[in-house]
Amino acid sequence: MLWQHVLSLSVFTSYFLAIIGLFSLITYALATSKGKPGALKVATFTGLTIASFAHTWYFMFQYMQWSFAHYLSTHQDLNSEEFIYRLASWLYDTSLFEEAWSYVVFHPLNWWWSEQLCLFTAGAWTVFIAIEGTRRKVRHVWAYMLLGQIVAISVASNLFCLALILSPESTTKNSKNSKAKPRQIHAGPKLWISVLLSLITVAYTPYSTEKTFLPNLLVMHGLLFIPLVSLTDAPSPYSIATRSLYRLIHIASVLIHLRTVVGAVFFLNYATHNAPKQPLIAAWLVLHSNPAQSSIGWDVVWTTISFITWTFMAGKSGPDALGIFSKLYLLCATPVASIGVTAPYVLQPKAKSAPPASAKQD
Template sequence: MQIPGSELIAVGVFCSYFSIIAGLLFLILRSLPLSGARLGLGRAHVFILLALTSFAHTWFYMFKFMAWSFRNYEQSKGIPSTGQLIERMSRWLLNTSLFEQAWASVCFGKVNWWWSQQLCLYTVGAWTIFLSTEGRRHQVKIIWAYMLLGQLVAISVASNLFYLALVLAGPLPSQAVQRPSEQWAPSALWIPVLVSLGTIATSPFTDDRTFLPNLLLMHFLIVIPLLVPDALFHRPQNSKPFLSLTIPTLYILVFVAGLVMHTRATSAALGDPALTVTEFAQSAWTVLHSHPAQSSIGWDVIWTSVSFVIWLILQPGQELTGGSRRLVTAAYLLLATPLVSVGVLAPHVLRPREDELQEKKNA
């Protein structure tokens, strides 16, 4: 058996993909803070369970997608299912762009995009801001690794690991909590976030030539804020960094942009004449299971949404909130998230507010 060098390289790239995932997981788990481990042990178990469950569920479909892609390649080329498996796999990997194939499957189609856009909006908007700001405030190490893991594995898995890190880091001391008007987003954060939102807005209008560059630009931009020096996010009081926005302002911009795009995607998915709520739910469920790649990203949306709601309820400091208020908050989140999507809801509820700051200080 002799495999050409180009095919060996393709196999090597495929294997390195899993090696990078393993390396990122190792780095993240090794760097988890332990200062609040005892205090947040119960919460930690919740997010560990969510991370494991979301990983198993989304990657069940991801492996199904890889198997589908392999079969589809051989059938389209008329290749008999005989011969050495490694040779067949090497030819498949050399002649197939799995990344582009998977994303094309979940982005082309109005209902397909309705699912996928929700995850894109959350990732490039609220989650990028949340990682950049809360990760640094709680001194979570290698925050860039969580973003890369989310892009390579699943956002739901990476977000639950980040929630785990925040729980283990413990709540911030009241004196360390900044006023919203003093929380600045440097240009290295808000420019990549807003430009990335632009790539989401243009994605439905891309074609075979422009789709992949637009997608790669989105993935690249949202890593930048996590790599810049921490000093850009820590400024003396009453000192406004050059070309900066306040964090609440950035969250508002992301919320408005997300609301407009999700409304547009929902309107397109409903069709003309518009489907009823029941018909749309049936259509969305059918599309969710129409293709293994769609199932993987669709369930990633669902697990990300569920995990975000659970985080908001269980996050450190919530024990200071009255029981009735927590119940109302939980009910609101459970109802609102499926209606407006986690990509729209997250920037709204994560935006720092003066009244919440006062409550924390009084507590």
């Protein structure tokens, strides 16, 4: 076996070890939290974590199996080799990250699914975990982002909701400060610049070339770690109100997603294809067109369910309360506009009413 094959096997093994390590780090932090939340909230998001992980990774393992079989079908000479050699050859010759993303990007209908998750993650969710992670003193916020990128955003978002629920600030500050004078929350330049640049990479993704595709993906993912690696509440003269940042994200997401929807509609009605022209049927068929697409598509669905559940269960009074209009907008607009578009709008009320403690991001 070549040393390159050994290295490929080591990287593949390290990937799963990293997942185990992140789960261990996060679950330990959750288990040692001192908050006293309601049992229903904990049970709900624990169940959503397990369900989203099982569902998305069922398709992820299917994708790996499909990719391995497809590779062997084009390399017949390897059939006589031992399994470990065939596995190592597949890992060495195949960039699973790039291959999987290529299946979910370069088609108008596939990108309609995948963009929803990209917009949510690069936009509202990054701001949400940065601000709330600081405000409620959640440990290892960066680990939730990394887990979301290598496992599933829905899994990471459910675990982060558990972290918020279990934080002492979540169970004590709402009741103490519900009548306190609101103070505006601000986002520092490290946060808002990273988020806006990441949204640009999302908009560019379906137009990337063979040379720029992988670098663009890596930049998109890497930018989201910058504001999370070292969270701080130190003020900055270049900070902007978080409400304004959510508003910018909302406007940008509307424009980006509208372009994608127009492209998908144009393809269904005017391009030559064998897919049905009914949008719902076409979307369902594309969702199951490839295991890689199924994994990220169902991640979109589970992430949407989790976020809606959070907005209705998180807080009914105090700084985390949402108005009836925001809840109706979330329920009615999300199936049409996607969670990437509706989440930043719904999160704006939280930016209006912050606790007395500072929650600025440097």
